[in-house]
Amino acid sequence: MNRIISERIRYVGVNDHSKVSFEGLWPLPFGVSYNSYLVIDDKIALVDTAEADFHSEYLSNVRELTGGRPIDYLIVNHMEPDHSSLMKDIREAYPDIHIVTNAKAVPMIKGYYGITDNIIVIKEGDSLSLGHTTLTFYMTPMVHWPETMVTYLAEEQTLFSGDAFGTFGAVEGEIVDSGACLCGWLGKTENCFAGFSDEMTRYYSNIVGKYGQTVQAALKKLSGLEIKRICSTHGPVWEQYVPEVIGRYDSLSRYEAEKGVCIAYASMYGNTEKAAKALAAELAKRGVRCSLHNIGAENVSYAYRDVFKYDTVAIGAPTYNNDIFPPAYNFMYGISARLVKNRKFFAFGSYTWAGASVRLLNEMAVKLGFELVSEGMSFAQGYSADKCSMASVAELMMK
Numbered sequence: 001m002n003r004i005i006s007e008r009i010r011y012v013g014v015n016d017h018s019k020v021s022f023e024g025l026w027p028l029p030f031g032v033s034y035n036s037y038l039v040i041d042d043k044i045a046l047v048d049t050a051e052a053d054f055h056s057e058y059l060s061n062v063r064e065l066t067g068g069r070p071i072d073y074l075i076v077n078h079m080e081p082d083h084s085s086l087m088k089d090i091r092e093a094y095p096d097i098h099i100v101t102n103a104k105a106v107p108m109i110k111g112y113y114g115i116t117d118n119i120i121v122i123k124e125g126d127s128l129s130l131g132h133t134t135l136t137f138y139m140t141p142m143v144h145w146p147e148t149m150v151t152y153l154a155e156e157q158t159l160f161s162g163d164a165f166g167t168f169g170a171v172e173g174e175i176v177d178s179g180a181c182l183c184g185w186l187g188k189t190e191n192c193f194a195g196f197s198d199e200m201t202r203y204y205s206n207i208v209g210k211y212g213q214t215v216q217a218a219l220k221k222l223s224g225l226e227i228k229r230i231c232s233t234h235g236p237v238w239e240q241y242v243p244e245v246i247g248r249y250d251s252l253s254r255y256e257a258e259k260g261v262c263i264a265y266a267s268m269y270g271n272t273e274k275a276a277k278a279l280a281a282e283l284a285k286r287g288v289r290c291s292l293h294n295i296g297a298e299n300v301s302y303a304y305r306d307v308f309k310y311d312t313v314a315i316g317a318p319t320y321n322n323d324i325f326p327p328a329y330n331f332m333y334g335i336s337a338r339l340v341k342n343r344k345f346f347a348f349g350s351y352t353w354a355g356a357s358v359r360l361l362n363e364m365a366v367k368l369g370f371e372l373v374s375e376g377m378s379f380a381q382g383y384s385a386d387k388c389s390m391a392s393v394a395e396l397m398m399k
Contacts, residue, residue, distance in 0.1 A: 001173075001174060001175060002174055002175070002176075003061070003065060003175070005037070005175070005176060005229075005231070005237055006156055006158075006229075008039055008040055008041060008133060008153075008155075008156060009037055009038070009039055009040075009153070009156065009158065009231070010037065010038040010040060010065040011035070011036075011037060011065075011175045011237065012036045012037065012038055012046075012058065012061040012062050012065055013033055013034050013035035013036045013037075013050060013058075013061075013175075014033070014034055014050050014051075014054040014057050014058055014061070015031060015032075015033050015170040015171060015172075015183070016028075016031055016032050016033070016034060016051065016053070016054070016170065017031040017170055017183070018031075018053075019031070019032065022168065022206075022207075023207070025206070025299075025301070026168070026202075026206045026207075026299070026301045027299050027301055028168060030168065030169040030170060030182055030183040030184055030199060031169065031170030031183045032168055032169065032170060032234060033169070033170050033171050033234055033235060034050040034051045034054065034082055034083065034233065034234070035048070035050075035175075035231065035232060035233045035234060035235075035237075036048045036049055036050050036058070036062075036083075036233075037160060037231050038062070038065055038066065038071075039130060039133065039135065039153060040065075040066070040069075041130035041131040041132055041133045042130060042131025042132065043072040043073065043130045043131055044066060044069055044070070044071045044072055044073070044130070045071070045072065045073040045074075045075055045100075045128070045130055045135060046062065046071050046073070046074050046075065046090065046097075047075045047077065047151060047160045047231070048075065048076065048077055048078065048083045048084070048160075048162070048233055049074070049083060049084060049085065049086035049087055049089075049090060050082070050083065050085075050086055051081070051082045051083075051085060051086075052081070052085040052086060054086075055086060055089055058086055058089075059086075059089060059090075059093060062090075062093075063093075070094055070096060070097075071090070071094045071097050072096075072097065072098065072130075073097065073098050073099075073100050073120075073128065073130075074087065074090055074097050074098070074099045074100065075100050075101070075135065075151050075160070076099060076100065076101035076105055076109070077101075077148065077149050077150060077151060077160060077161075077162035077233070078145060078147070078148050078149075078162040078163055078233065079105050079108040079109065079112070079145065079147055080145060080163070081112065082233075083162075083163075083233050084109075084112065084113075085112075087099070087109070087112075087113050087115065088113050088114075088115065091115065096118075097118065098118050098119070098120050099115065099118060099119045099120065100119075100120045100122060100128060100137075101119065101120075101121070101122070101147070101149070102121065102122060102123065102137070102139060102147060102149050103121050103123070104141070104146050104147035105147040106119060106121060108147060122137050123137075123139075124137070124138060124139050125137070125138070132155070133153060133154075133155045133156075134153075134154055134155070135151050135152070135153055136151070136152045136154065137149055137150070137151055137152075138150050138151075138152065138221060138222065140162070140164065140214070140217075140218040140221070141214065142211050142214040143162075143163070143164050143208065143211055143214050143215055143218050144163060144207060144208045144210075144211050144214075148162050148163070148164075149162070150162055150164065150218075150222070152225055156228075156229065157225075157226045157227060157228040157229065158227075158228070158229040158230075158231060159222070159225065159227050159229070159230050159231065160231045161230055161231065161232045161233075162232070162233055163207070163208070163232070163233055163234065164208075164215070164218065164232065164249070165230050165232045165235075165238065165245050165246070165249055166200075166203055166207075166232045166233055166234035166235050167196045167199045167200035167203045167232075167234055167235035167236075168199040168200075168202055168203045168234065168235075169182045169183055169196055169199040169235060170182075170183035171183070171235065171236050172184075172185070175236060175237050176236065176237045176239055177192040177193065177236045177237065177238050177239055177240050177241050178192070178239060178240050180192050180236035180237075181195060182195040182196050182199065191240075191241075192236055192240070192241060193240075193241040193244045193245065196235060196236065197248075198305065199235075200235070200245075200248060201248070201252065201305050201308055201309055202301060202302065202304070202305035203234065203235075204248075204249065204252045204308065205252070205304040205305045205307065205308040205338070206301050206304055206305070208252075208253075209252075209304065209308065209338035209339075209340070210337060210338045210339055211253075212252075212253040212254065212255060212339060212341075213253075215249060215252075215253035216250075216253050216254070219246070219249065219250055219253070227242060227246070228242060229242070230242055230245060230246075252308055255308070255340055255341040255342050255343075256342070257308065257309060257310050257311040257342070257343070258289070258309065258310060258311065259288075259289070259310070259311055259312075260288065260289035260290055260291075260306075260309065260310035260311065260312065261279075261283055261288060261289070261290040261291075261310055261312040261313075261314055261397055262290070262291050262293070262303060262306035262307050262309070262310045262312070262313050262314070263276050263279060263280055263290055263291065263292045263293065263314045263315075263316070264293045264295045264300075264303040264307075264313070264314070264315050264316070264328070264331055265292075265293070265294060265295065265296075265315065265316030265317065265328070266294070266295050266296035266316070266317055266318075266325050266326075266327035266328045266331075267294070267296060267316070267318065267325075268318050268320070268325065269318075271318070271350040271379075271381070271382050271383040272316045272317060272318050272325075272348070272349045272350050272383070273294065273316075274383040275316055275348050275349075275350070275377070275379070275383045275388060275390065276292060276294075276314075276316045276348075277292065278383070278385065278388070278390040279314060279348070279390045279393060279394065280292045281390075282390045282391050282393070282394035283394050283397065285394070286394055286395075286398060288394065288397065288398060289310070290310070291303075291306040291309075291310070293306070295327050295328065295331045296325075296327040296328075300330075300331050300334065303331065304334060304335075304338070307335055307338075307340060307343070308340070311342070311343060311344060312343065312344040312345070312346070312373070312397055313335070313343050313344070313345050313346075313365075313370070314345075314346040314347075314348070314373075314397075315328055315331065315332060315345075315346075315347055315348075315361055316328070316347075316348045316349050317329070317347075317349045317357045317361065318349045318350045318351060318357060319349065319350075319351035319352075319354065319355050319356045319357040319378075320357070322354060322356050323356060323357070323360065324356075324357045324360050324361060325349070325357060328349075328357070328361070332361060332364050332365075333364075335368070336364065336367070336368055340368065341368070341369060342369075343368075343370045343371070344370065344371045344372075344373050344397070345362070345365040345370035345371065345372055345373060346372070346373040346374065346376060346377075346393060346396075346397065347361035347362050347365070347376040347377075348376055348377040348378070348379075348388075348393075349361075349377075349378060349379075350378075350379055350380070350381065350382075350383060351378060351379075351380060352380070352381060355378040355380070357378070358375075358376035358377065358378040359376075359378070361376070362375070362376055373393070373396050373397055374393065374396055377390075377393065
């Protein structure tokens, strides 16, 4: 991998092909990258660090790309440990380094790493000269932690964006999007943005999804900057596809969606599952894009992705203890916690002696402001096409 991004910027990050789940929750079938950057001038700034497991590889990258020069500043855009956990190692390797961050990060640095000295506290709009180049800092609170900020290198119109504009997936080929590929897709014909598209949406929906308002505030604040390069902490360095990447985050944070249906179900004895598959089949007959997720068996990460992707959500759950079957309830709660808006909604599910799940799912959907496609479909005991017409439901969803 070529680590020289430009005359002044170097890439010192690492790929993680071993971690099974991000934050202990979200699957990583394509791995993930932990991106860190050097800005080299009369003085040198290191922007963020990497995950602790990569101590040796990371420090080797840093030493190689600095050419033996000392690092003057460590810029801390985000304190989440996958980006900050090598802070003490950097301090030990470069004892004269100054940590540059905002006031909200200072107690986190002390709490995580016991560091209290050589910290330069900056605020909105402050700048730091490296000689011929200047770094300027902008606060982006709750994108997606309270201390998050971004760093702008005006001379190269480069935004070091922290987790903003990030994506799951290790990066193969080159780090810059003109030659970067999603792990396992090297040599495919898809362009870089298309290759990472689903993993970007999944990353946003899983990690950032609740914070649409603060993402919008950050986009508005940064709209006055000329941005020709985005150096995020996860995924490729974006140069060719900067408008597409910013557009995707703008769309996701507005809860905009394409026409289609995310079908998510949990089934005890297979009857609700039969109904879910029947609905998917009817939609497919009509050329409606849809996805089908067994949230009782698979990680909900992918279903959350498709809730953000499509404009209609269909949730199937049997009645359980006169309530919603727990996997479906938890999923619906997760949609609510992400403050998802502007969706159409359909509930369905089986029961044996008293049906409650469909009514309760509808109540949750109404509280979110979702538009009910119909009153839902609650059916007793076993599923059959004669008992439940999914064809009529599919027709309603096409309107």
